[in-house]
Amino acid sequence: MEKSVLDVLLERGYVGQMTHEVEIKALLAKEKITFYIGFDPTADSLTVGHFLPIMAMAHMQRAGHRPIALIGGGTTMVGDPTDKTDMRKMLTLEQIESNGEKFKAQMSRFMDFGEGKAVLENNADWLLNLNYVEFLREVGVHFSVNRMLTADCYKSRMEKGLTFLEFNYMIMQSYDFLVLHDKYNCCLQMGGNDQWSNILGGVDLIRRKKSKPAFGVTFNLLTTSEGKKMGKTEKGAVWLDAEKTSVFDFFQYFRNVDDADVMHLLKRLTFMEMDQILSMENWEGSELNKAKEILAFEVTKIVHGEEEAVKALAAAKALFSGGADATNVPTVTLSTETIGEGIPLLDLLVQIGFAASKAEGRRLVQQNGLSIEDEKVTVPEKIITSSDFIDAKLLFKKGKKQFCRLEWIK
Helix, strand or coil: CCCCHHHHHHHCCCEEEECCHHHHHHHHHHCCCEEEEEECCCCCCCEHHHHHHHHHHHHHHHCCCEEEEEECCCHHHCCCCCCCCCCCCCCCHHHHHHHHHHHHHHHCCCCCCCCCCCEEEECHHHHCCCCHHHHHHHCHHHCCHHHHHCCHHHHHHHCCCCCHHHHCHHHHHHHHHHHHHHHHCCCEEEEEHHHHHHHHHHHHHHHHHHCCCCEEEEECCCECCCCCECCEECCEECECCCCCCCHHHHHHHHHCCCHHHHHHHHHHHCCCCHHHHHCCCCCCHHHHHHHHHHHHHHHHHHHHCHHHHHHHHHHHHHHHCCCCCCCCCCEEEEEHHHHCCCEEHHHHHHHCCCCCCHHHHHHHHHCCCEEECCEECCCCCCEECHHHCECCEEEEEECCCEEEEEEEEC
16 A cells, blocks of 8 residues: 555654544545645744755655645744743844745745645735734634643743733734635644644634634654754754855764764655665664765755755865865855954854854863864964965864864955
């Protein structure tokens, strides 16, 4: 019997919770449906955290289902309180619109938005011009405040104070589902496990207001084997925009994941066949390092294209084999004016992202964690001058795995 897309998602470890498991299994096994996932543009790029639901959408589309990628231009004006102990930073409409356009451009790399294929919508189109009293009468009447207050997305905010602004978020997201149901016959909302309460709100709203079936599926969040959220480095989030996280750094992030995380990342963040992944489960030592290399290459290929993945792989191999080819390593350019009489090393470490502060940079040097051109640096007070550069270049190495090349533009 042929696998349904739900079988694929379950086998690969995506699925966390389902609202109506038996019905959803039957539906996805016999019909081609329209579903949606929402993405609030709170930043100017998608992150590795967003990449997980995007991969699930891609699997769904490959199986013949129609995805709606919903940009939350309206909901971002309010801010999702989920998993937040403080109110989110308020963005201007202009910032949200700009971020949304960047999300759209990135989304098109992963899904086919051609005629009759995936759909791109923005909830600003229906949320920003709502008649508030009419909205309360038509939608708000279906929500119980008592039940809303028991939702996980609000519990963490109750102690510090949940604003009425944020309290509206669940109703707004639920209304999104209703709008997409009416416009596209969308019957399934998907999202991270942290969206469970919000998704339940939309499922319940459609069933109450339309007396029609609606469903929700959530994904296990991208976490390490220790339960910590993935997608963060000392430099901050791992972005899908190469201007914010270089292709080399992106590749290295996945090349350096813990041994225990390799298999579940191969299953969820690549399109490799399960048989091939399962054949690697007992790999150890050098074979496991090969598996990490495969993971890094495959994810980088999906996000940045095969050509960039090949460059990142070549740069990593050259550096780790002791070669000096740093062509595709993250590069920071410095002008003659910037170098001047010299730049304090600790300032430079902060500038290139090797340290969050001078104090952290000092500890890095004192703990023998920094090399320049393969020579350990032992003096935190070192001044980098033009005489340190070799052919106008200087390669910094933090620990064994993080590199940055300085390039002097004369």
